[in-house]
Amino acid sequence: MEDNECRDGRKKVRLANTPLSASQILTHILPSGSGDAENLQRILRLLTSYGGLSYAPYVLQHHQDALMSMWPLVYEAVLDPTIEPLVKVHGKPAYSYYGKMPEMNGLMRKAMSGVSVPFMTSVLDGYNGFKGVKRLVEVGGSAGDCLRMILQKHRFICEGMNFDLPEVVGEAPSIPGVTHIGGDMFKSIPATDAIFMKWVLTTWTDDECKLIMENCYKALLAGGELEMKILIKAFLMRKILTSIYEIIVFRWVGHRRKSFQSTNLVSDIQVLVEKLVEGLLAVYHQRQKQISVFVEDEVKTPEFPDEVGFIFSPRKASTCTSDEEAISANEKANALPEFSLTHGIKTFHKDGFHDFGSARLDGENTWSVVSKEAKALVHLNENALCSSSSQPTCKANKSGKDAQKSRSPKLIAVSCKNVYIWKLDFTF
């Protein structure tokens, strides 16, 4: 056999410019016939390049000496949780340490680009929750890849701000329409009308997350001309290398300032964060139990805004529109009742819902399946709620404007095999 040939069963295959399967590659590099093609395939899949990006920097980043050296101390986190292992080894928490090491910082940025760009491609494929947003801040946006992709898809967003640590944005590439802003999310976040945050809260403790979210809330208060309702949507996706990731979009929609002013910011935040944490835990635990649907106590009729492509957003989102247009559009779309928040999440088990998540999900191509399942879920919930009680809201839901007003969605999560959509609506 020539050097540029390999064997595929009985056939000889030329190597040049031909896609090769893992077993074909194996016969060429190990002509004795040994080796495991499936494992080779797995490694190749991990290292596949996507337009020049790959998971390789992520793998390298997690195997740097500086990070590996903390593993022998991991057990000490149990004995003494006051100092994390990385601080014990290097005297600083991770991000402060990276900040002093330009090479580590650069690798971190590349690692995030390698995992985030393909990930965001599939998220943006199915998510339309940015309609009406004009100014968008990404908190902890690293090199700005996610923001760039959001702005490329949604031309109506006039201004993008990538907010990250000064050492990180200092080296970030320039991106049309995006301003890189250095700062500390634990201190303050630039005023804006919407915030995108992905894979940031995962790093921090509950108390730290509360602080970050409180700053998000303040940034929206300072920047948002649209108020009344905070819409939080969190998308949790389980991916190959890690457990559960979070993506959150915060934004104001609707406008009714007077009802907002009557609420207490600190306790709202408290409840909001508790709900977020509870919601994340509920979704996580339910996933473990392979149960598909959770609905909070007081849900009457679940509302799925635009992330699954139906209800909401009557406005054409092709250009930067005026605030008035945005407000009136949002008013129509969000004729929601006064502020109400409740504690506690009840898990909702219903025979027949188990079929959710049974649809086959192939890797990245999950959103259309999620969308279908979400629609079916709405339908099932409406039927279940209307038929199971004499709730007056069910009747109201059947007719036009009243139906909109009677909706008081609190929390709903849909789980599929490896994707979770999670959202919370807070109405003021």
Ligand SMILES: C[S@@+](CC[C@H](N)C(=O)[O-])C[C@H]1O[C@@H](n2cnc3c(N)ncnc32)[C@H](O)[C@@H]1O
């Ligand atoms: C896991 S990365 C996620 C990057 C990006 N969101 C993505 O999904 O590709 C977390 C980001 O949070 C940033 N970060 C950490 N501490 C921060 C702080 N105090 N203020 C602002 N950003 C911070 C890091 O520099 C890093 O870019």
